[in-house]
Amino acid sequence: MSAIMRPRARMRSLAMLPLAALALSACEHSAPPQKNSAASAVAAKPGKPAAVAFTPPPLHAIPDDAFGAEVRKGEALFRNTAAHAPQYVGNTLTCQNCHLDAGRLADSAPMWAAWVSYPAYRSKNQRVNTFQERLQGCFKFSMNGKAPPLGAPELVALEAYSYWMAQGAPTGARLIGAGYPKLARPAQGWDYARGESVYREHCALCHAADGQGLMVDGKAWFPPLWGPQSYNWGAGMSRLDLAAGFIKANMPLGNGNNLSDQQAWDVAYYIDSHERPQDPRYMGSIEATRVAFHDGPYETYGRTVQGHRLGAGAGVTGGSTVEHMMQARGAAAAPLRD
Amino acid sequence: MKFTCLASLGFALLLTVGLAAAQSSQPAAPPAAADAGAAAAQMALARQIVLHGSPQGAHACATCHGEQGQGRIKAAFPHLAGLPRGYLVRQLQHFDVLARDNPSMQAIAHKLTSTQIDALATYFSRQVPPPIMPPATPPPALGTELALQGRNAVPACVTCHGPGGRGLGGALSAAFPPIAGQPAVYIERQLKAWKQGQRPPGPDGLMGAIAKHLSVAEITAVSQYFAAQPTLVVASAPEVKP
Numbered sequence: 001m002s003a004i005m006r007p008r009a010r011m012r013s014l015a016m017l018p019l020a021a022l023a024l025s026a027c028e029h030s031a032p033p034q035k036n037s038a039a040s041a042v043a044a045k046p047g048k049p050a051a052v053a054f055t056p057p058p059l060h061a062i063p064d065d066a067f068g069a070e071v072r073k074g075e076a077l078f079r080n081t082a083a084h085a086p087q088y089v090g091n092t093l094t095c096q097n098c099h100l101d102a103g104r105l106a107d108s109a110p111m112w113a114a115w116v117s118y119p120a121y122r123s124k125n126q127r128v129n130t131f132q133e134r135l136q137g138c139f140k141f142s143m144n145g146k147a148p149p150l151g152a153p154e155l156v157a158l159e160a161y162s163y164w165m166a167q168g169a170p171t172g173a174r175l176i177g178a179g180y181p182k183l184a185r186p187a188q189g190w191d192y193a194r195g196e197s198v199y200r201e202h203c204a205l206c207h208a209a210d211g212q213g214l215m216v217d218g219k220a221w222f223p224p225l226w227g228p229q230s231y232n233w234g235a236g237m238s239r240l241d242l243a244a245g246f247i248k249a250n251m252p253l254g255n256g257n258n259l260s261d262q263q264a265w266d267v268a269y270y271i272d273s274h275e276r277p278q279d280p281r282y283m284g285s286i287e288a289t290r291v292a293f294h295d296g297p298y299e300t301y302g303r304t305v306q307g308h309r310l311g312a313g314a315g316v317t318g319g320s321t322v323e324h325m326m327q328a329r330g331a332a333a334a335p336l337r338d
Numbered sequence: 339m340k341f342t343c344l345a346s347l348g349f350a351l352l353l354t355v356g357l358a359a360a361q362s363s364q365p366a367a368p369p370a371a372a373d374a375g376a377a378a379a380q381m382a383l384a385r386q387i388v389l390h391g392s393p394q395g396a397h398a399c400a401t402c403h404g405e406q407g408q409g410r411i412k413a414a415f416p417h418l419a420g421l422p423r424g425y426l427v428r429q430l431q432h433f434d435v436l437a438r439d440n441p442s443m444q445a446i447a448h449k450l451t452s453t454q455i456d457a458l459a460t461y462f463s464r465q466v467p468p469p470i471m472p473p474a475t476p477p478p479a480l481g482t483e484l485a486l487q488g489r490n491a492v493p494a495c496v497t498c499h500g501p502g503g504r505g506l507g508g509a510l511s512a513a514f515p516p517i518a519g520q521p522a523v524y525i526e527r528q529l530k531a532w533k534q535g536q537r538p539p540g541p542d543g544l545m546g547a548i549a550k551h552l553s554v555a556e557i558t559a560v561s562q563y564f565a566a567q568p569t570l571v572v573a574s575a576p577e578v579k580p
Contacts, residue, residue: 101488101491205509205513253498254491255548258543
């Protein structure tokens with residue numbers, strides 16, 4: 001019998017992990033290495049290498065040998081992350097919540113494109129990161145857990161799965177569909193009230209009005225978009241440009257590229273204007289953390305939205321949404337305007 | 339609220355509660371005796387139409403869909419039993435205006451009043467879905483893959499239609515109905531209708547967009563998969579008799 005329910009945001013003491021300033025940030029795409037492939041290249045812009053088309057092999061082509069077994073392990077972990085890497089996962093999300101079709105879908109940060117982009121220099125931590133180090137960032141931030149040590153079986157399985165998917169892709173090439181689409185900055189900026197309206201119309205059916213998604217048999221069926229079970233403030237998805245790109249290309253699930261760019265920016269802003277688990281690189285105050293890690297134009301951490309300064313972390317101030325927190329403080333609801 | 343205490347609740351109960359919640363724009367389920375009388379009258383009205391047709395000349399539902407809405411698999415008449423009330427109301431409205439292109443159902447829906455539609459939808463939503471016999475041959479691998487994993491831009495069908503295609507309950511089931519155990523030919527016709535723009539594509543145009551990505555072979559395979567899935571048996575759903 002299935003247990004299907006709307007989760008409530010749970011209060012949970014948050015483990016704050018003051019880490020070195022050089023920690024990885026999840027889901028952030030480093031500049032692709034400047035290399036080109038002649039094969040099936042398309043429309044190169046001057047000064048930029050042409051992007052290369054690539055299609056990953058079908059899942060049934062996974063070989064029936066020891067290597068194939070490792071690939072399948074990685075695929076299983078990708079689909080059901082908490083079940084296969086429980087010690088490293090701190091929320092109810094799975095890898096494929098952000099990397100759709102189990103990491104195979106173009107414009108949804110596909111793993112075949114990530115594979116050929118590493119090792120890569122990342123300005124975030126100012127050094128060259130290996131692929132496994134990049135995966136560590138996903139666990140620490142997007143999964144709000146902790147990084148498996150380099151060489152951990154979980155990382156090896158994910159590495160095998162990604163490598164297998166990327167077979168035939170030119171190393172270092174800019175692949176079509178890598179990462180999330182980059183949207184131009186919106187003419188109207190972004191707006192909480194407009195975002196809320198988009199959310200209610202296009203998102204709330206599955207992700208619920210309170211953003212907590214749907215639980216089925218203890219798993220996040222529709223992932224929570226904020227609150228204690230969602231990605232933390234250090235995750236790439238907490239950046240508006242990345243969230244807007246993902247939303248534009250992929251949401252509503254099954255009918256992507258139907259929202260306007262403006263709608264995608266607005267709803268990304270609405271979603272990332274809610275509390276979520278603290279950035280594990282927390283520096284002791286919101287302001288210090290904001291200056292160190294969230295000073296960019298697409299960050300909401302440390303900004304005041306709807307009368308609430310974001311960055312307290314879900315579970316710390318007694319609720320997952322601005323509205324809940326304001327109610328808890330007895331504050332009158334601010335007008336829906338930033 | 340703890341997940342664990344909720345988890346002990348049966349799905350059937352959740353479905354019932356959820357359906358009531360989903361239909362908040364409609365009168366809530368009758369708690370008082372007077373309301374119970376009204377509910378019984380509504381079921382009596384529905385049964386009359388189901389068995390004998392409506393005074394305005396709508397055909398008896400039972401002729402094709404069965405007295406309890408069990409459907410007829412061999413004739414590709416879908417079962418209605420246990421489908422969400424809101425979904426059933428919407429379909430009758432769509433038939434009426436030919437948004438769903440089905441002359442037989444249009445002729446029927448056009449003769450039904452909104453009160454009758456409401457009564458019939460309530461009646462069928464409270465029936466127990468028919469049990470589905472396991473198929474002689476397992477569903478094709480392609481259908482299983484599409485249903486459970488999806489492919490490219492097509493999400494796994496179970497994402498919205500729930501585990502085994504039995505729905506996710508509440509407002510979600512009203513938007514994304516259970517499809518388990520419906521006749522394969524019926525499911526196939528619906529996917530083709532969406533593909534050709536002949537059926538309203540549902541919330542956010544999802545089914546229209548998804549069906550357009552599916553090949554004919556994929557439609558056949560995934561239809562066979564869901565036709566072979568057991569329906570949810572709503573054990574605790576109230577059997578309302580007139």
